[in-house]
Amino acid sequence: MTAQNSPAHPPLRPPTAGPAPVLAARGLQHAYGDRSATTLALDGVDLDVAPAESLAVMGPSGCGKTTLLHVLAGILRPTSGSVLHAGSDLSALSESRRTRLRRTAFGFVFQDGRLLPELTALENAILPRMLGGAPRRSASAEAASWLDRLGLQGLHDRRPGQLSGGQAQRVAIARALGGRPSVVFADEPTGALDQATGHSVLAVLADACRDAGAALVMVTHDPSVASTCERTIAMRDGRIARQFQRDPAQGAAPTQQVRPDSHQVHPDSQQGAVGGGRR
Amino acid sequence: MSVLAAAPLVLRRHGGIATALPIIGFTASTGILATVLGGLGAFLSRAATVGTGSGADGPPTPEASNLSFLVICAIVATVLLVPSAMGLGSAAAKLSLARREKDLAAVRLVGGTSAQVGALAVADVLVQAMLGSVLGIVLHLAVTPALTLLDFGMDRFTIGELVMPLWGYPLLLFATTLLAGISAAIALAGVVISPLGVARESRIVRMSVVRLVVWAGLILAFIGALQFLPMLVGGVENGMVVMIAVSAVLMALVIGSVNIVGPFVVWVIARILAALAPTPALLVGARRLAADPRAGWRSVSGVTFALVVAGFLTLTGMLGEQGDDAAGRALATALDTGGLLTLGIAAVLAAVSTGVTQTARVLDQGRVYRSQHVAGAPVVALQRARIAEIGIPLALAGMIAGVSAAGLVAPVISGGFVLEAVLSYLLAAVGALGLVALSVAASAPLVGRVARAGA
Numbered sequence A: 001m002t003a004q005n006s007p008a009h010p011p012l013r014p015p016t017a018g019p020a021p022v023l024a025a026r027g028l029q030h031a032y033g034d035r036s037a038t039t040l041a042l043d044g045v046d047l048d049v050a051p052a053e054s055l056a057v058m059g060p061s062g063c064g065k066t067t068l069l070h071v072l073a074g075i076l077r078p079t080s081g082s083v084l085h086a087g088s089d090l091s092a093l094s095e096s097r098r099t100r101l102r103r104t105a106f107g108f109v110f111q112d113g114r115l116l117p118e119l120t121a122l123e124n125a126i127l128p129r130m131l132g133g134a135p136r137r138s139a140s141a142e143a144a145s146w147l148d149r150l151g152l153q154g155l156h157d158r159r160p161g162q163l164s165g166g167q168a169q170r171v172a173i174a175r176a177l178g179g180r181p182s183v184v185f186a187d188e189p190t191g192a193l194d195q196a197t198g199h200s201v202l203a204v205l206a207d208a209c210r211d212a213g214a215a216l217v218m219v220t221h222d223p224s225v226a227s228t229c230e231r232t233i234a235m236r237d238g239r240i241a242r243q244f245q246r247d248p249a250q251g252a253a254p255t256q257q258v259r260p261d262s263h264q265v266h267p268d269s270q271q272g273a274v275g276g277g278r279r
Numbered sequence B: 001m002s003v004l005a006a007a008p009l010v011l012r013r014h015g016g017i018a019t020a021l022p023i024i025g026f027t028a029s030t031g032i033l034a035t036v037l038g039g040l041g042a043f044l045s046r047a048a049t050v051g052t053g054s055g056a057d058g059p060p061t062p063e064a065s066n067l068s069f070l071v072i073c074a075i076v077a078t079v080l081l082v083p084s085a086m087g088l089g090s091a092a093a094k095l096s097l098a099r100r101e102k103d104l105a106a107v108r109l110v111g112g113t114s115a116q117v118g119a120l121a122v123a124d125v126l127v128q129a130m131l132g133s134v135l136g137i138v139l140h141l142a143v144t145p146a147l148t149l150l151d152f153g154m155d156r157f158t159i160g161e162l163v164m165p166l167w168g169y170p171l172l173l174f175a176t177t178l179l180a181g182i183s184a185a186i187a188l189a190g191v192v193i194s195p196l197g198v199a200r201e202s203r204i205v206r207m208s209v210v211r212l213v214v215w216a217g218l219i220l221a222f223i224g225a226l227q228f229l230p231m232l233v234g235g236v237e238n239g240m241v242v243m244i245a246v247s248a249v250l251m252a253l254v255i256g257s258v259n260i261v262g263p264f265v266v267w268v269i270a271r272i273l274a275a276l277a278p279t280p281a282l283l284v285g286a287r288r289l290a291a292d293p294r295a296g297w298r299s300v301s302g303v304t305f306a307l308v309v310a311g312f313l314t315l316t317g318m319l320g321e322q323g324d325d326a327a328g329r330a331l332a333t334a335l336d337t338g339g340l341l342t343l344g345i346a347a348v349l350a351a352v353s354t355g356v357t358q359t360a361r362v363l364d365q366g367r368v369y370r371s372q373h374v375a376g377a378p379v380v381a382l383q384r385a386r387i388a389e390i391g392i393p394l395a396l397a398g399m400i401a402g403v404s405a406a407g408l409v410a411p412v413i414s415g416g417f418v419l420e421a422v423l424s425y426l427l428a429a430v431g432a433l434g435l436v437a438l439s440v441a442a443s444a445p446l447v448g449r450v451a452r453a454g455a
């Protein structure tokens, strides 16, 4: 059902010259539904994610962003094509190996946090490490320092219901990073927050991923959010329509405001000034 | 009104297991109520006819003298079973309400006021309750022929004796439906259904130690009553009746108070375990219990109740071993049959309520299971957390039920019986454990299905 890592797909030039990609997707196709009614949500996506790179995924609703994220993270098996992580094809792994990979190598930040409401902030943050077999004490020490770095001093013992949306989302970030992931996936991580809170959370997310040396793959509808990432891909109808590399000169100010310059991505605008991406 | 007219459109799309669960609960609840009340009626009417039949002349027949005791036992069994069956009905009502929460939020979104939505929600529960109750009565009528085969050491009961009088059925239907409506209305008062969803008061639960005191106090009162009442009522006319009435009430209170002390003990132990938990499953399971000890207790309360009944039956079992004449043997047969029947009904109640609440809890936590699985929690870990969530209250329930049953039996038990009582209680506990294990195993595939659902 799935194409193995076959030479049929020519290796792409990596987006940035540098180390081997942490995730490499080739010829991804994904169809939902049965024979009577199929939706082709992904229609030939090639993508490399470099270590510690931050990547924004944009595009109109229904273009396949969430599907791409799920396929890259090994939640969905693509109908065809392959995703390589550290040299092994995710589709070739068993369900339980993929689950373990998600726990050990990936981190997730969902739109509304999805923290366990009964657990304290600290307990939520240590859960991935404990699932990985780490003793509670060391996991707690590590997670506590993450919570503090994310500005949650004194709130470790609060339950999610006693935190603001932005605080809860920062707990989710600590949880995602607590498992020492090589890639963090975030699907509209601030969709449930107001804009100012959302931007501050995203700045924290991007900084934290950089500190932790984790790549960040983030779906967002907000161009100013996307502009904080090093690279943006704009999707349309299951394909990558365009890619944009952020000017390194702007890298010094990752939380800058939106400016209508050529590096901003407007998925619905007809022409991207940078044109064509790297395809 | 136009909002209410649109409501069926929103409420209709449902099916499968979510709708079936509350109806199964209502069916079992009403079916058991009808069977228990019908059985009590059978003993009462048999006592009435035998009483008048033997007349004033001569001593009462052995059957007549046994019957008055059996009637008391039947009343005791009814006192044991009816509240529990009603509890299952009200749990089913809450479940039915919970299944509808998303739909009700949607009705709010299209412009329904909270009063309209509240009325709609209760009406919806009433319909399900009535449907389930009708099914329950049908079930009761269907099993009644089998009950005529039971041997109570006298002429077998006829179908006519075991069914309720005709007027009883509409009354029962009305009562169970009303109970469901009231339970739903009370449950609804604790939630706010906004257009964006259902907000439950997320305050931190605290449990008062008063619960423990009430339970212990009632057990001591029961033991005390059995010690001192015989002296007090010794000279009074009808003293025996007064004593039996007082101890029956106290006994019902002791059994009821198990559900008062249970959540408190679960809360205390769960918090301790959560603070110390070395594994993620124990951490999550214990935290869930600490956050909602009542729900945790409810999921095993059916089993607890069956355990109390089992413990209590060791008492009647021993009483039955007295007497060597024909009347004594007949009485022993009746008590054995009645005891096993009561335990059987309690076990059915336990199985249904445990199965229904377990399945409901898995469905309720679907989203959480899903996101945990996505984030790399293997399904096994989700199962382990669930086992911890059931295992902790189950272990505590076994102890609380054991102590309660011991308290009920203590006044009449003599040293020699203790070992036997402990053994038969342990046997029942193993049975209860098996029942819960079965219901956990039965809903286990659902966890995997829910965790992998969607994308």
Ligand SMILES: Nc1ncnc2c1ncn2[C@@H]1O[C@H](COP(=O)(O)OP(=O)(O)OP(=O)(O)O)[C@@H](O)[C@H]1O
Binding pocket: A032, A033, A039, A040, A041, A059, A060, A061, A062, A063, A064, A065, A066, A067, A068, B454, B455
């Ligand atoms: N479980 C599913 N079954 C069938 N079709 C699906 C399923 N999930 C998504 N789709 C379809 O696949 C396409 C891509 O969906 P996807 O969720 O990836 O879009 P998206 O870009 O994330 O959209 P949005 O911005 O609205 O979240 C859509 O046409 C959607 O209808």
Ligand SMILES: [Mg+2]
Binding pocket: A065, A066, A067, A187
């Ligand atoms: Mg999406």
